[in-house]
Every structure is written in structure tokens, then in C-alpha cells.
Amino acid sequence: xxxxxxxxxxxxxxxxxxxxxxxxxxxxxxxxxxxxxxxxxxxxxxxxxxxxxxxxxxxxxxxxxxxxxxxxxxxxxxxxxxxxxxxxxxxxxxxxxxxxxxxxxxxxxxxxxxxxxxxxxxxxxxxxxxxxxxxxxxxxxxxxxxxxxxxxxxxxxxxxxxxxxxxxxxxxxxxxxxxxxxxxxxxxxxxxxxxxxxxxxxxxxxxxxxxxxxxxxxxxxxxxxxxxxxxxxxxxxxxxxxxxxxxxxxxxxxxxxxxxxxxxxxxxxxxxxxxxxxxxxxxxxxxxxxxxxxxxxxxxxxxxxxxxxxxxxxxxxxxxxxxxxxxxxxxxxxxxxxxxxxxxxxxxxxxxxxxxxxxxxxxxxxxxxxxxxxxxxxxxxxxxxxxxxxxxxxxxxxxxxxxxxxxxxxxxxxxxxxxxxxxxxxxxxxxxxxxxxxxxxxxxxxxxxxxxxxxxxxxxxxxxxxxxxxxxxxxxxxxxxxxxxxxxxxxxxxxxxxxxxxxxxxxxxxxxxxxxxxxxxxxxxxxxxxxxxxxxxxxxxxxxxxxxxxxxxxxxxxxxxxxxxxxxxxxxxxxxxxxxxxxxxxxxxxxxxxxxxxxxxxxxxxxxxxxxxxxxxxxxxxxxxxxxxxxxxxxxxxxxxxxxxxxxxxxxxxxxxxxxxxxxxxxxxx
Amino acid sequence: xxxxxxxxxxxxxxxxxxxxxxxxxxxxxxxxxxxxxxxxxxxxxxxxxxxxxxxxxxxxxxxxxxxxxxxxxxxxxxxxxxxxxxxxxxxxxxxxxxxxxxxxxxxxxxxxxxxxxxxxxxxxxxx
Numbered sequence: 001x002x003x004x005x006x007x008x009x010x011x012x013x014x015x016x017x018x019x020x021x022x023x024x025x026x027x028x029x030x031x032x033x034x035x036x037x038x039x040x041x042x043x044x045x046x047x048x049x050x051x052x053x054x055x056x057x058x059x060x061x062x063x064x065x066x067x068x069x070x071x072x073x074x075x076x077x078x079x080x081x082x083x084x085x086x087x088x089x090x091x092x093x094x095x096x097x098x099x100x101x102x103x104x105x106x107x108x109x110x111x112x113x114x115x116x117x118x119x120x121x122x123x124x125x126x127x128x129x130x131x132x133x134x135x136x137x138x139x140x141x142x143x144x145x146x147x148x149x150x151x152x153x154x155x156x157x158x159x160x161x162x163x164x165x166x167x168x169x170x171x172x173x174x175x176x177x178x179x180x181x182x183x184x185x186x187x188x189x190x191x192x193x194x195x196x197x198x199x200x201x202x203x204x205x206x207x208x209x210x211x212x213x214x215x216x217x218x219x220x221x222x223x224x225x226x227x228x229x230x231x232x233x234x235x236x237x238x239x240x241x242x243x244x245x246x247x248x249x250x251x252x253x254x255x256x257x258x259x260x261x262x263x264x265x266x267x268x269x270x271x272x273x274x275x276x277x278x279x280x281x282x283x284x285x286x287x288x289x290x291x292x293x294x295x296x297x298x299x300x301x302x303x304x305x306x307x308x309x310x311x312x313x314x315x316x317x318x319x320x321x322x323x324x325x326x327x328x329x330x331x332x333x334x335x336x337x338x339x340x341x342x343x344x345x346x347x348x349x350x351x352x353x354x355x356x357x358x359x360x361x362x363x364x365x366x367x368x369x370x371x372x373x374x375x376x377x378x379x380x381x382x383x384x385x386x387x388x389x390x391x392x393x394x395x396x397x398x399x400x401x402x403x404x405x406x407x408x409x410x411x412x413x414x415x416x417x418x419x420x421x422x423x424x425x426x427x428x429x430x431x432x433x434x435x436x437x438x439x440x441x442x443x444x445x446x447x448x449x450x451x452x453x454x455x456x457x458x459x460x461x462x463x464x465x466x467x468x469x470x471x472x473x474x475x476x477x478x479x480x481x482x483x484x485x486x487x488x489x490x491x492x493x494x495x496x497x498x499x500x501x502x503x504x505x506x507x508x509x510x511x512x513x514x515x516x517x518x519x520x521x522x523x524x525x526x527x528x529x530x531x532x533x534x535x536x537x538x539x540x541x542x543x544x545x546x547x548x549x550x551x552x553x554x555x556x557x558x559x560x561x562x563x564x565x566x567x568x569x570x571x572x573x574x575x576x577x578x579x580x581x582x583x584x585x586x587x588x589x590x591x592x593x594x595x596x597x598x599x600x601x602x603x604x605x606x607x608x609x610x611x612x613x614x615x616x617x618x619x620x621x622x623x624x625x626x627x628x629x630x631x632x633x634x635x636x637x638x639x640x641x642x643x644x645x646x647x648x649x650x651x652x653x654x655x656x657x658x659x660x661x662x663x664x665x666x667x668x669x670x
Numbered sequence: 671x672x673x674x675x676x677x678x679x680x681x682x683x684x685x686x687x688x689x690x691x692x693x694x695x696x697x698x699x700x701x702x703x704x705x706x707x708x709x710x711x712x713x714x715x716x717x718x719x720x721x722x723x724x725x726x727x728x729x730x731x732x733x734x735x736x737x738x739x740x741x742x743x744x745x746x747x748x749x750x751x752x753x754x755x756x757x758x759x760x761x762x763x764x765x766x767x768x769x770x771x772x773x774x775x776x777x778x779x780x781x782x783x784x785x786x787x788x789x790x791x792x793x794x795x796x797x
Contacts, residue, residue, distance in 0.1 A: 442757055442758055442759060445756065445757075445758055446757045447756075448756075449756030449775050449776055450756050451685075452756075452775075452776045453686060453754075453756060453775040453776035453777070454689050455776075456776040456777075457689035457690065457693060457776070458689055458692075460778070460779040461692055461696065465696070480692060483688070487685050487688065487689065491685060
């Protein structure tokens with residue numbers, strides 16, 4: 001077919017109209033009148049796109065037909081841009097006749113007149129809804145993906161972090177756990193208690209060092225074994241019973257028991273259930289070594305017992321006086337010491353009444369001084385028991401003050417030392433007797449040697465003289481011979497007397513002294529004795545006073561011995577005097593008395609009691625000593641007592657003495 | 671020698687005094703005897719005494735005290751003293767009291783004469 005060119009305006013218009021309708025995009029022509037764009041053309045594509053027919057929209061404003069999603073401000077901005085540039089391109093949202101939302105790509109061109117004024121506009125609108133939708137969908141899916149991806153990331157990251165944290169915590173926990181275990185072991189190892197942990201089947205789970213050391217088994221050899229394997233002796237013990245109870249959930253405490261595996265150790269033990277996840281899985285056994293405490297307690301108890309025994313043995317009681325309340329309390333032994341009934345409580349008045357009257361004032365004074373804040377001075381005092389027995393006590397005490405220095409308490413002991421004091425006195429006597437005895441031996445040897453000295457001297461002299469007489473034919477002076485022999489005889493007699501005194505002493509000591517009694521006149525014996533004395537002693541004048549003339553039945557030799565003893569003593573102890581009075585008198589009807597009075601050194605009242613003791617010798621001034629046995633008066637006393645009589649002494653220091661004996665007559669007066 | 675030396679004997683036993691006096695006179699000495707301290711002091715004051723013999727134990731007086739007293743007297747310091755005693759422990763006490771010599775009772779006459787001579791010699795020939 002052959003085409004021809006458009007030849008006229010009509011054809012040109014028709015061509016334009018076909019072209020116009022054949023365009024796929026909606027082409028909308030508008031004219032501008034008073035700023036309103038009224039639709040003047042609406043092609044087929046526009047009809048199809050918007051649903052509006054051309055005749056429905058021609059003459060109406062674009063705003064009426066094509067409402068947009070633009071805000072008034074956006075529309076104003078678009079108009080201004082269009083008028084300024086002469087065209088506008090953009091995407092807008094339009095609504096179709098039946099209300100569908102469509103996305104439009106708009107291309108608006110202006111139509112100007114010759115003067116350049118905008119008189120209309122042509123808009124070419126292409127439906128881009130699908131593309132937009134596709135885009136939106138894509139966008140949405142992208143977003144979703146992104147969101148998903150992001151959330152997934154977060155989650156993973158979070159999880160990773162969590163895992164990291166967990167890991168860290170785990171690591172920390174692990175190290176803490178390791179540390180804790182180490183701490184725990186160190187802790188229980190450093191414990192001074194014996195610690196062991198057993199499981200339900202009594203296997204060792206844990207032990208500490210001290211426990212290992214105590215039983216002497218290494219923990220490696222303990223763990224996993226049962227306590228009964230390690231120590232079969234544990235079976236049936238109270239401790240095992242307690243372990244069983246602890247396994248049932250009881251916490252128990254066992255006081256002061258010998259340890260099962262170490263009977264030499266005393267322990268206080270806790271049995272504590274081991275709780276794992278609310279179940280009793282074992283038992284923790286913790287024992288504290290209290291051996292030293294128990295030993296100290298036992299020691300204390302022993303001491304207390306010993307003290308008590310000692311108090312009893314030592315006859316010592318104790319007292320405690322509360323000064324604030326005034327209450328005085330005594331131990332049982334104290335009541336015993338005082339011989340009082342312990343069921344009747346002591347009081348200060350009762351105590352005071354027991355004190356020996358001679359010492360009460362002093363004792364109370366001492367107590368008063370202690371009460372006034374002075375020290376308690378220990379003292380000896382006598383008491384009289386309700387039974388009337390006199391006892392000697394040694395009182396010791398202490399005062400106790402409070403923080404303000406006020407006396408609140410006094411306590412102490414009272415010891416019955418009667419026996420000790422008596423024993424001490426006995427010992428003193430024994431020691432003194434011993435000294436006297438050794439003095440006696442010395443004196444005896446002295447007494448024996450003195451006459452021997454004379455005898456030996458005279459005999460030597462005579463022998464020498466005889467020798468010389470032979471050689472030089474010189475006669476021995478008769479005076480020398482006679483006086484020498486006389487002296488020898490005298491000293492032999494003296495020796496005989498000393499020896500017989502020693503024999504008498506021995507007889508007295510062995511209880512074999514016998515009397516040979518005969519009847520004789522005491523006055524006659526006195527005269528003979530005085531004459532004998534005067535025969536060897538010329539220093540004293542002896543007067544005899546016969547106040548009574550008395551026949552007696554007695555051992556004449558012994559009585560004579562006593563008389564000689566009295567007279568020689570009177571001479572010996574009155575060196576500065578020259579007078580002695582002898583008297584025979586009768587003060588009692590059946591008795592006769594012989595007395596010798598001297599005016600010599602005299603004897604102290606204290607000494608008078610002792611002059612009849614064995615080995616006693618009177619003391620002169622400044623411990624002057626007198627030769628002699630010191631047994632004369634002792635023997636005399638024994639002789640007279642044997643006769644049923646007695647010796648007597650009256651004396652004043654420095655003035656003289658009167659010694660006398662009194663014996664029963666034994667024969668009726670003639 | 672000093673056979674005519676003068677000797678004082680102090681003993682409270684008159685028999686011993688007499689015995690010693692006889693013995694020493696027999697050996698040529700001049701002898702005074704005393705049975706108390708006061709008598710001895712009187713004799714010492716009145717006579718020229720060359721030597722004293724005294725017993726340790728006297729009635730009422732300890733011989734050692736008299737000895738000590740004499741030895742503390744500057745005028746009697748050089749007077750030789752021989753002490754006698756029958757007491758078993760007297761020897762040391764006598765020497766401690768300052769006695770020049772000691773003789774236990776009973777004694778040998780020769781022993782006493784020997785001691786007298788020895789102590790007289792000491793005085794006359796001081797070393």
C-alpha cells in the first residue's frame with residue numbers, strides 16, 4: 001500500500017487525534033483560567049487508567065478529578081516549580097474513579113501564548129503502580145530480610161556473648177572452684193581440729209592434715225576406704241552411733257571422749273550431716289583436742305583431792321569471810337579442827353568463843369587490824385574445843401579488796417599444830433637430852449680422870465722418890481709418903497663412889513634398883529655424914545638442928561648417898577658462903593624430913609623444876625660451869641621415890657637453896 | 671737452868687694442887703698453889719711468878735676465861751701458861767684461849783716437867 005503525506009489541516013488534526021489516542025500513557029490537556037487547570041482533553045489511555053470517560057471529566061478541574069496524596073504545601077511548591085520552569089516531573093499518587101490507589105509518573109509541560117503566559121498544560125501520566133508495588137515489595141522483602149538478618153545477627157551475637165560470658169563465668173567458676181577447693185583444703189588443714197568427711201557408706205571423702213598426723217595414715221591411703229577398714233575398733237562405739245545419726249540429718253555433739261583411733265587423746269566432737277542438693281550424703285566429723293584441758297582438769301581434781309587429803313592429814317581447815325554480808329563459812333575440816341558440829345553453821349561469835357581466853361584479846365586485835373585494811377598477819381593461838389581439849393592452831397589469812405580498795409573478803413586456813421608443837425617440844429627435849437648425854441659422857445670421863453690424875457701423880461712421885469732413895473741412899477720423907485698414900489686412898493674412894501653412882505644410874509635406867517631396908521636413927525646417920533664431909537672439907541661450917549628424933553626403916557646406904565649429895569651440892573654451889581644448916585623435922589605424922597640449907601648462888605624458879613632431871617647441872621653467873629656429873633640429884637630423887645617419899649627444893653636466885661627429902665617412917669614411933 | 675723458877679698452880683681440887691706442888695718441888699721448883707681465881711690473882715700480884723699451871727674446869731669459873739684474861743693483860747702477856755684438863759675436848763679450847771701449852775689429865779710427871787722447861791726456855795731465849 002502506498003502512504004501519502006498529510007496534505008491539509010483536517011488531516012493533520014485527524015492524525016494528531018489518532019496519535020493522541022494511540023499513546024499508551026494518559027495524556028491530559030488543561031487550560032489555565034484564574035489559576036485553575038480545567039481538563040480540556042482526556043485521551044483513551046487516560047480513560048483506561050483512571051476509569052473516567054473523557055466526557056465525564058472535560059471541563060472539570062484536575063483537583064476534582066485527580067486528587068493526590070500531596071499536602072497543600074506540596075501542591076503549592078509543585079505549582080511554583082512548574083510556573084517557574086515551564087514543566088514538572090514527579091511521582092504522585094492518584095485515585096481512580098472506583099477508588100484504587102495508583103502510582104503515577106507525571107510529566108507536565110506548559111502551553112504558553114505569544115506573550116509567554118501559561119495558558120494551559122499537558123500532562124503525560126504513566127501508571128507506575130506495579131513498578132512501585134514491585135519496588136515496595138522488594139523493599140519490603142529487603143527490609144524483612146534485613147530485619148531478619150539483623151535480628152538473627154543480634155541473636156547470634158547475643159548468644160555468642162552469652163556463651164562468651166558463660167564461658168568466662170565457667171572459667172572463673174572453674175578457677176574459683178579450684179581455688180575454693182584449695183582454700184578449703186588449706187582451711188581444714190590449718191584447722192587445729194581433726195576433720196574428716198565420710199560418705200553414706202562411711203568412705204573417707206576428705207580428711208585434714210591433723211587427722212592424717214593423728215592416726216599416722218596418709219590421706220591418699222584413706223580416701224576411698226571406709227572408716228571401719230581403717231579402724232575396725234570403731235565398730236560399735238558411741239562415735240559410730242553418732243555418725244549413723246548424723247547421716248540421718250541430726251547434728252550432734254559429743255563431749256570429752258577418748259578418740260577412737262587415739263585413746264590417748266581426749267576430744268570434743270561435732271557430727272554434722274553433709275547436705276548435697278537437699279540430701280544427706282555424708283557426715284562431717286570435727287574433733288577438737290582437749291587432752292591438755294582434760295589433763296589439767298584431772299590434775300586439778302587430783303590436786304584438790306590431794307589438798308583435801310592434805311588438809312585432813314595436816315589437820316587444816318579453811319575459812320572464808322564475806323565482809324559485805326558478814327557471812328563466815330568454814331570447810332568441814334575447819335569444823336573438825338575446832339571440834340564443832342558442821343551442821344550448826346559457824347558465826348564470828350561462836351568462833352570467838354572457842355579462842356583460849358588468854359589469847360582472845362590478841363586474836364581479835366589482829367583481826368581488827370586486818371579489817372582496818374592492814375595485812376593479815378599469820379599467828380599461832382590456842383583454842384578450847386567444846387570437849388574441853390586445848391589445841392594450838394596456826395592461822396593464816398589473806399585480805400581481798402575490790403577495785404576501789406575496799407575490803408570485801410577475808411579467807412584463810414586454820415591448822416591444828418598441837419601435835420607438831422608437842423613433837424617439836426619432844427624433839428627439842430630429845431636434842432637437849434642428847435646434848436646432855438654427850439656432856440654427861442665428857443663429864444663422866446672428867447670425873448673419873450680427876451681422881452686418876454691424883455693417884456697417878458702420887459704413885460709416880462713415890463716411885464721416883466723410891467728410885468732416888470735407892471741410888472742416893474736418901475730416905476723418903478715420911479710426911480710425903482703418908483700424905484701421898486692418904487691422898488691415893490681418898491681418890492680411890494672417890495672413884496668408887498663415882499662408879500657406884502654410875503651403877504645406880506644404870507640400875508635406875510634398867511629398873512633394877514633394889515633397896516636393902518634396915519632400922520636406923522636418921523639423926524645418927526645425919527651426924528655421921530656431916531662428920532665425914534667435914535673430914536675432907538674445911539671451908540664450911542655445918543650446923544645440925546634435930547627438931548625431931550626419928551627411927552626409920554630404909555636403905556641406909558642410899559639415904560646416906562642422898563645426904564652426901566645434898567651436902568656436897570650445898571658446898572659446891574655456895575663458894576662465897578661458909579655456913580650450911582642441916583635440919584631433921586617432922587611436918588606430917590608418918591613422915592620425916594631431912595633438909596640442907598645453903599646461902600649460895602640459888603636457882604631460878606624455871607630451873608628448880610629441872611634440877612631432878614638427869615644430867616642437869618645448875619648454871620652460875622654468865623654460864624659458869626661446875627664440875628660434876630649432874631646425876632646426883634637425879635639419883636637422889638629416884639632413891640627417895642623408891643622409898644615412897646619425895647624431894648623438894650626451895651630456892652631464890654642469889655640467896656641460896658633448901659633441898660629436902662621426906663620419907664615415910666615405916667615404924668611406929670617408940 | 672731454871673730449876674729455881676717459881677711456878678703457880680691453880681686447881682680447885684686440893685689433892686691435885688698438893689700432888690703437883692710435891693712433884694715440882696721434888697724437881698727443884700718453887701711452887702705456890704691456889705684453888706680459886708681470887709687467890710691466884712693475889713699470889714700473882716705478891717710474887718714473881720715465872721709460869722702458871724691451871725686446870726681448865728674450875729668451880730664456878732672457866733679456866734679458859736682466866737687464861738684469856740691473863741693473856742689480854744700487857745704485863746702478864748709473856749707469862750707462860752700450861753693448861754691441864756681431864757675433859758676430852760679441852761685441848762683446842764685451851765689453845766684458843768691463848769694457853770702456851772696443854773697437858774691432858776692424867777699425865778706423866780716427866781711430861782709435865784718437860785713442858786715446864788720448854789716454856790721457861792722460850793721466855794729466856796726469845797728467838
